[in-house]
Amino acid sequence: MGKIISFANQKGGVGKTTSAVNIAASLGVLGYNTLLVDLDPQGNATSGVGIAKKGLKYTIKDILMGEATAAEAIIKTEFEKLSLIPANMSLAGTEFDLLQEDTPEPWAAMKNAFAPLKSVYDYIIIDCPPSLGMLTMNSLSASDGVIVPMQCEFYALEGLSQLMITISKIKAHYNNSLAVTGILLTMYSNRLLLTQQVKNELKKHYAGKLFETNITRGVKLSEAPGFGLPVYYHDKKSKGASEYLAVANELSTRI
16 A cells, blocks of 8 residues: 655745655656645645646645545656646635535545545655645645655744644544654755754654755755756756655655
8 A cells, every 4th residue: 555645844945845846756766656746725846847737627626625536636747657636726725615614524535535546656745735724634634654844943943843743633633643754854054053953953852753864955956846847857967866866765665
């Protein structure tokens, strides 16, 4: 059975979408049949794999609202073993819509819809929005694991604590198999003292959860989304490509 992994962090600008897109693409390169799910109304993961956000027949919103099956919304990308369930701004009001539906479990819409796909894909990677609302709750309730991308900043530590509390609550009440698969340090710079201080603090509390590879800043990594390409397909010799391949390989040994 395949594994569903949420990429979650309520703090924006931490490389969450970049990491979801590039790890999903890297898993495909490694030979795993992978589905990338865009759960952010901004739709950046969708455009990040070269799919236009306009004119989509079905999106993740249609799945959550019961207007389409997950299988109907899947789009095959041009990249090896990588498919997509897209999102666009139509998703923006879905959190409110889910709560207005006459359903006893609005947090379980994604879990129910995605269950059949676990026998089709090795990995289902979900790019959550930068919040801890109903969309993220749906994703965590459906997931086997969570990857937390974060920068080495003081406020990031505070946000991580809040996220861990949320994960614990969802594990206790809605999904007892949920676990933190890993914490991924992004926009990493060895030259900054603060980076080392935050990393040391993380090691004290989450030593077994930190990925061995950190994601450093890079021109090719920043350029790739503008071309609608994961960094491996933009420049496979770049540092970003090799780092995300290493993280994807480590992920495959963790879950």
